[in-house]
Amino acid sequence: MSEKELLEKLSQALVDGDDLLAADLARQALAKNISAIDILNKACTPGMMKAGEMYASGLGGASLTDLLMAGEAMKAVLEVIRPHLKAEKSESAGKLVIGMVEGDLHTIGKSVVVTMFESAGWEVTDLGEDVPLEKFIQAAKEKKADILGAASAITGCLDKLKTLKEMIDKEKLNVKYMIGGWATGPEYAKAIGAYFARDALAAVQLATELMEEA
Incomplete structure (x- = not known):
């Protein structure tokens, strides 16, 4: 599976609210040396934006429950990647x-x-x-x-x-x-x-x- 395909699958797992799959895909991404920042920017952000837009528009019958499940999947991913998101800067950016x-x-x-x-x-x-x-x-x-x-x-x-x-x-x-x-x-x-x-x-x-x- 290519990097692009893996990140797209992770993004969709968030939309689907599949926390176990999302966490597993995040671990796979890290194992492939995909940076935590790229996981966040290229999979998590677009996935959560899509989930939010689907809820706001009612697309596909998306409900509040679907949005909350996406949130739980997002939490699972953050637990996996957070240790890899250590800032390199010693001084506070703000x-x-x-x-x-x-x-x-x-x-x-x-x-x-x-x-x-x-x-x-x-x-x-x-x-x-x-x-x-x-x-x-x-x-x-x-x-x-x-x-x-x-x-x-x-x-x-x-x-x-x-x-x-x-x-x-x-x-x-x-x-x-x-x-x-x-x-x-x-x-x-x-x-x-x-x-x-x-x-x-x-x-x-x-x-x-x-x-x-x-």
Whole structure:
């Protein structure tokens, strides 16, 4: 099996929510000297994006259960590859505080983002899911965050992302505000004055650029 075929099978295993197969394919990929970063970027990210898009659109009758199963498969893969994602940099690339806004219990995409940032040498404070907006502000202050990341996978929580931006401005926090999640998009981010990243790799790239501009 070629590298491309293996990564495509792993990506599909995530979509199918097959945690055992996904973990096994991740181990096979590492054994073939495919880097953990490539596994994350070329299999995990596209697989989870597809699972999320299928759930959001109802494609193929995808349900919340299917999305949660994909999340469990993703966790299984992360357990396999996380030891191989040690950052080579001795100095911190920056400080990120991230969480899912209050009312949103999804953790799948955020887990991938957290892993990507950690592998890139960032100090990450993961607030988890269903996070009160005040906790974002408090953590950003305490950790002296460079980037404050908030996400929502459901449209019913979009107003929380806007409110959080207003709170950041009111507190005059010196932090870059980045949003993501299946319910968001570049247009919404622009409307509320936030930065937007479509996926984990884009988020790290954007954060790196913002740090270079600072």
